[in-house]
Amino acid sequence: MLIRTEAPADLLAIDRLLKNTFPTEAEANLVMKLRENGHLTLSLVACTDEGEVIAHVMFSPVTLDGQDYNWQGLAPLVVKEEYRNQGIGSDLVKEGFESLAMFGYPACVVLGDPNYYGRLGFVAAEQHQMRCQWEVPEGAFQVKALVDGEFSEREGTIEYCAEFLEL
Template identity: 45%
Template sequence: MKIRDEKPADREAINALVTAAFRDHPHSNQREAQLVDALRDAGALTISLVAEEAGTIVGHIAFSAVTIDGVDKGWFGLAPVAVLPALQGKGIGRALIEAGLERLQALGATGCVLVGDPGFYRRFGFQADSRLTYPGLPPEYFLARLLKQDGTKAPAMPSGEVRHHPAFTEIG
């Protein structure tokens, strides 16, 4: 498996993959592929990676900037991460998340947030933290991780309300 940056020619394959990955997900609004397109079109995809096996895109992950109390503090949101249904549970999502977090650290990001299952994302260092809030979401599913840069002390956890790019609310 190879993980690489998305290319313009990957758009249709990513759309189909994300649609398939979330088709039967119980908490999906079935608009995740539209969200990726909207973020891309707005120039808001900071990191967009694909996992490729034998020339076929089998996974995708996206990261975009978030604000905390309306201020850019070097934080990013992970959303969505998707793997072809037949290949879920085989480590592709894990590899994408790890590669994406490494890229964020290389960019000098301070932290990353996501909405997801605490049992799954805890293995990547994510945890609920009451200092960061996300409106309308049970706090146990809004997870954060500080990103320590090489040779530096981990920054302090900020506090405030986190907001994603407007595409998140426009797409629903």
């Protein structure tokens, strides 16, 4: 398996993977709109040795109370069904964290399963007096500092790019 940044030749495979995995086309449309509007910070794919795209993760900008601290939102993360439970999604996210930190993006947020994302170092946003712009179950909105001390003296509402409002 190879993890790399997406290439133009991957766009149709990513779109197909999203449409075949999620119950609606909302995630596929979101990814396309983020890409088209320049709100894609990092997009990674996992490929088989034969070059088939089997997983994808995207990171896009978020703000804290309207301030841009270069924080990123992880969404979506998708792994082709027959490749799940092999650590591929975790590997993609960890590779994303390394790249984001290397390029000066100090934190990441996610809205998702606390059991899954907790294994990747995310903690409930409430622990840092932060919250999602939407009403979500307690613990579902999570944060991870990629740089020590990033959450010191920061609190408030985290907002995603406008494209997320169209879901």
